Amino acid sequence: MFNPTRDQARQFFLDTWARRQGTQPLSQMETLALNIIGRHPEYQALLDQGDRALTREYPPELGETNPFLHMSLHLAIEEQLAIDQPPGIRAAFEAQRAKLGDEHEALHRMLDCLGEIIWRAQRDRQPPDGAAYIACVRQGLDD
Template sequence: MFAPSQLEVRKFFCETYRKQRESLPLTPMEVIAADWIVEHPEYHDDLADPAAALAAVYTVEDGRTNPFLHLSMHLTLIEQHKIDQPRGVRQALDLLAARRQSLHEAHHEAMECLGEMIWTSQRSGLPPDGHAYLDCLRRKATR
């Protein structure tokens, strides 16, 4: 399993953004990341300054979304969908995207479920509960 550090994640997104702006070749993962970067122009200033990005601290009290966490969650959802892991996530995400008529909006709703699963796992010390995650996605997709 690939488990990059916080700094590696931030460098990856900043470098992807730089390469995209300079029309340089991108790796397959960078192509996917670049697509989501385009969807989030509000993060471009953060990504354009690697030194500031590496030093930035994002807290709930600041009222700002962590752009690196947000973009990473998009990549997570893409990968989960691609390999259908946890099993059933592809169908749930497809239904949610169809209901919202937007993959982007579906991702944002799915991030709530993903974040809840991770938060619960961290608080309980137990592995992430894929069944609860899928239940959350299915609830969102059917309302």
């Protein structure tokens, strides 16, 4: 999925969840998405709502986490780790996972960093800072 709209990204997760018990094989991206959904049972009821889930808003000022954004960031991180992009991100993640002893918690720390880096890049109208991203993921390793 290259630069999907909000609705296309949401529909991808809805379709993947709907196909989980089907007989058709899943694409590699769908398999990754299904694994992410499996790690987040709190989102599965939403995905069961189908088209009703497409229009729901998740205003951050109300403290709501957007499950579609959360799962999309997980998907982006899976791709980053697979190709080690930015260079060194896989080693930073592995170090954090080893320290925490919990892969999912390490992924969530990485997700928080990615969200922050994307927000800064948008705010500053600059490309994302890969070095700052890696430094954020590595934060707390020396404690």
